[in-house]
Every structure is written in structure tokens, then in C-alpha cells.
Amino acid sequence: MSSTTEKIGRLANTEQTMNAFKRAISKITNAMLLPVIGITMFLFFWSIAAQNIHTSLGEFPGPVAVVEQFSSLFDEHLTEREKAAAFYQRQDKRNAAKLAMDPNYVTKIRAYTGKETFLDQILTSLVTVISGFLVAAIIAIPLGIWMGLSKRLNSALNPIVQIFKPVSPLAWLPLVTMVVSALYVSNDPMVSKSFLTSMITVSLCSLWPMVINTSIGVSSINSDLLNVSKVLRLPARTHIQKIIIPASIPMIFTGMRLSFSVAWMVLIAAEMLAQNPGLGKFVWDEFQNGSSDSLARIMAAVVVIGFIGFLLDRAMMQLQRRVSWDKSSVNI
Secondary structure, three states: OHHHHHHHHHHHHHHHHHHHHHHHHHHHHHHHHHHHHHHHHHHHHHHHHHHOOEEOOEEOOOHHHHHHHHHHHHHHHHHHHHHHHHHHHHHHHHHHHHHHHOOOOOOOOOOOOOOOOHHHHHHHHHHHHHHHHHHHHHHHHHHHHHHHHOHHHHHHHHHHHHHHOOOOHHHHHHHHHHHHHHHOOOOOOOOOHHHHHHHHHHHHHHHHHHHHHHHHHHHOOOHHHHHHHHHHOOOHHHHHHHHHHHHHHHHHHHHHHHHHHHHHHHHHHHHHHHOOOOHHHHHHHHHHHOOOOHHHHHHHHHHHHHHHHHHHHHHHHHHHHHHOOOHHHOOO
């Protein structure tokens, strides 16, 4: 009898082990194998399609041509950095020689004015989009909480939000450019007008998803939580900090993720139209250049733009996981 029980126990343990192994294999397949298969199929069809598309600048670039351009763009960045280092070395030697001849000489430090490389423009776009997004978040989240708490304020402001929400960034850009040019007048500006123009345009187009989602999240909080706050007679500030914000975090971050995606798309369009430094300007310059490598360089920029947008969304999702009490709600 005991041996039979032991056999049954061993069989049960073996079955549990096999089930756990199958679940682990399934997770690995879903997490790694299927995405690899999807990317491989995409690259294959891209290669086939590229060979059959001929433009005035030559054959449409395939994956191999784009990878070659990544290497070329990185080499250009290194070359430009070497030129900058050589420029500053010559400047230091020249200033040292003049100081040796005249101890009272006031040295002049000039910045290197070489062209921005592809990596420089990536950094410029990232700084601009993050700055514009943070400005929008500082305005939109408190406003959304206020609108969610006050039905009267929501009724007053909701028509304005709904009117401006669908406005294209290309419509805002000329207005923002004119306003910045009129108001931001300085002989020694702390930041360039092009940066302010792009940042404000990004902020204007990022406001609305955050305002809407935050107000909806606050207004749809479970009534039991609100009743607890009333029973405990929490002050307004504590009520917002301990009840309102934690309960509406999922909706707030949904709005933030939508806004970040909108902000990144808006920025590229704004940089292309206004010729402000960044990835958008890089794409437009290559289009205007019309060289045999232009299409491959534009496609390389497109891949980078998409990949950065994906990373920004993943970063927001990880931040939501850290601050949200409901971890299961963060799964997309």
C-alpha cells in the first residue's frame, strides 16, 4: 500500500515538474522566440520589396544598406569629434602663445561650430521631447485632477479641451514661432529660439491626452474609497495624496504614455517643418540632399525614430509599475 502511494506521489511530482517546464517554455517562446520570428519575417519581406522598388535616387534601401549607413553615420560622428578636439587644441595653443607674449591678454574662447552629427541630433530631439513632455505634465496632471474633482470646472473646461485636442501640431507651429520670436528677445539667450519653439509645440500637443485621462481617472474612483476619506475626515491635501492620486495612477499613466507617443511624433514633424535641429531636420536635409545614400540614411533615421519611441513607451510603463499599487494593470 505504501509503495503504491509513493508511486502516485512520484507521478504527481513528475507531472507538476513537467507542467512547470511547459509553462517556462511557453513563456520563453512568447517573450523571445515569437518576436524573433516576427522580426525575421519583416526583414525578409522588406528585402524582397526593396529589390522591386526603384526611385529616381536608385533602389529602395534594404536592411543591409540601412545597417551600412548606421556604421557610416557613427564614423562621421567620430570624425566630427576629432575635428572638434583638434579645433580646441589649436585654440588653447594660440591663447597660450598670446598670454606668453602679453600676460594681460584676455583669452577668447570660441565654441566649435561644425555640423551636428546624427548622434548629436538624436540627443537634441530627446532633450526637446522630454522637456516639452515634462512641461505638459506639470500643467496637465494637476488640471486633470482638479477637473475630476469638480464637475463645474469640468463642464467649463471640457469644451475647450475637446476643441483644441484634435488640432494638428503643424497648425500650432507657425503661431508658436511668431510668439516666441516676439516675446523671447535677448542678446545672450540661455536657450535657442528653435529649442523653445519645438518644446512649446510639443507641450501644446501633449497636454490633452493627459488632461482627459487624468480627469476620467479621478472622476471614476470607487465610491467606497471616497466614503473612507469622508469617514476619516481627511484634509483636502491628504485626501488627494492618499486617495485620489494612488487610485487614479493607472489612468494618469495611460494618458502620459499616449502623450509621450504624441510628443515624439509631433517633435519630428515640427523639426522637419521649422528646420529646427533634431532628427526631423536630419530627415529633411537628407531628402533635400538627394545623394545616392540619402534614402538609406532616411530609412536609418526612421528605424531610430521608431526604436526610440518604443523605448520611451517601455520606460513609462516601467515607471508605472514602480508607482502603481495594481501591478496587473500594467501589461501592454
